[in-house]
Amino acid sequence: MDLQNTVLQLQKELIQNPSIEIKKQMQYAIPIHTLEVKYHPVMRNAMDILMKMMLISFEKAxxxxxxxxxxxxxxxxxxxxxxxxxxLRLGMIVKEQEFALTAKGKAQLESGIFEEELEETSYFIQYSPIHEQPLDGDLEEFADLEEFPEPFPTIETEEIEAIEEAVLIEFIQQQLSEQPVAEDEVPHYITSVVSTESIQINDIPVLCFLLFDQKENRHFVRVYNTxxxxxxxQLETMLFNIEKEQL
Incomplete structure (x- = not known):
């Protein structure tokens, strides 16, 4: 990636408005973690009549x-x-003295859909701790950069304190839903995460501009995520809260 050329292009874009003045330019870096997320895919199938009759029998008798x-x-x-x-293996029923439906079995009988957990698999995600969410983009584009700017001002550590499982599940499910599925193939779903491990950290430059709008008589910040x-x-709001203290 040619950062200098990118900066020039952004400058031209920003000053297309004649009332906008570039007061300050900055470059920072944010960490991007490559996460290996392990989970058991879930396959959802419509119940056949025999399974329904058996579940009803286990529930009533x-x-x-x-x-x-x-x-x-x-x-x-x-x-x-x-x-x-x-x-029994899917956790739809239990056997003590008698057969009985579990809460999972009751819910699936009501919906007419049963879930089958498949073998553990992995999905790799690019996660930004500062955004607290995954980010799309090609890390290979930064392989030729030899020097990186200093860390973004609000970053105290590159480590991840905690990740909401729901964020990972939503992202992976969205990615899976965009993949083509054959006519005879049943779509897979993710309902829970087994483990999450950070296997690599890459610094990514962000290009920042403190601007002044002469017409509106106000300062504001633009931050370009490379x-x-x-x-x-999100980064613009964070940086402006820092820069406004010096205005």
């Missing part, structure tokens, strides 16, 4: 063995055994 259920439903015992073991390639309103 006090069944101690599945042989009786096979007789009631007029289904081969082997099918009943296999499906019962599957529902990773996302857009003006970053």
């Amino acid at each position: 006090k069944l101690k063995n599945v042989e009786l259920l096979a007789e009631i439903l007029l289904v081969e015992p082997l099918f009943i055994h296999d499906l019962t073991n599957k529902m 990773l996302t390639r857009v003006w970053d309103e």
